Amino acid sequence: MPQLFSPRADRRLRLAMGLGAAALVVLALAAWALARSDRAWGVGVAAPQPIPFSHAIHAGSLGLDCRYCHATVERAASAGMPTAETCLGCHRQVWSVSAQFAPLESALALGSAVPWSSVHRLPEHVRFHHGAHVAAGVQCSTCHGPVEAMPRTVKAETLSMGWCLDCHRAPEAAGIALPASPTAARHEHYGVEVSPLTRCSTCHR
Template sequence: MPQLFHRSTNTLARLSIVLGILLAGGLLWLLLQANRTPFVTQAFMARQQPVQFSHKHHVGDDGIDCRYCHTTVENTASAGMPATKTCMNCHSQLFANSPYLEIVRESWRSGQPIKWTKVHDLPDFAYFNHSIHVNKGVGCSTCHGRVDLMPSMWNVASLQMEWCLACHRNPEQFIRPKNKITEMEWPPVEPSPAEFPNGWNQAVDGPKLVKEYKLQPTDVLTSCSTCHR
């Protein structure tokens, strides 16, 4: 039987297989990269809220401590959203007639809570407890960024597992003194000599705090069951 195809078609067949594998690998790589983009993670995308609340004004300008509004952050898994009463503690006197705060006043009159839009929304299969983090020296700005510079709130991180593991594998790089957890600017540019006679060196002081605060060993912090229960 005469040969139907030229010998070169064997080479073309092999090349097509190689190209197919490369194409499939390239598409997989593109999908993995796309999964890390802000379009998917929603990072750096400001959320629309029912009230024009500015962390920059309240935290940055007025110096209000995070725990004044997020009252349960040290004791429970959730940081908690402020009750309308917390807002009215100030705004029954300040900007009491501002049209921007009518939703707050209506919530106060009706007893219906304000429906805030969640910004840091973890998937249901991930367990996160605020209290254990802040009580072990993980500061607010470590995860939430410089909220004192945010007119509107947004994520500064992907909230993906690789981001969490970066800290769980090396907590000494992120930990700080417990009395500094709500400070936005960390490490301090000019450490107080009274508080830090030798200054602050994360590479030196971080491991000391890990030991002092009795953090779990890395194999426990990176165990699947720690975050997926």
């Protein structure tokens, strides 16, 4: 077969193809890193709120307990969010003149919940339970960071499946001592799964 391209053109084509392939690999790696970056999970990003609420003032300076506003965190799946009454109990006395509090007054008048936005929502298919974690001695700050120092609430951890599993695989590494399960030794002996904490159905319905 006669040569269609000069050896020089051939070399150039090979070089271009090599560079193209390298560029694709670099792009794929960058996309992979970006998808796994904290930013892609919304870490450190605040949400617009009906009222510019500050944990730094209320849980920090004023020293209010988390449970004052998140009343069900020790017993229920959901931590619970403050109602208009919770805020107005104080804000009828202090700062009450500010127009900032209008959303509280209308929630109170309508008997509806204050429309706080969330920065922590997990997908529908994931199950989470605050009470179980608080009872096991996991601190709020382990999952939410230093909330009492935040002027605007942001997510401190990705809350990705990998992040949950890091602790569920070895809670003792995170400083959490679980009571020894009477069935654990038997499970270990027969070689079946020891910890239900890593089972899919623990977190997925």
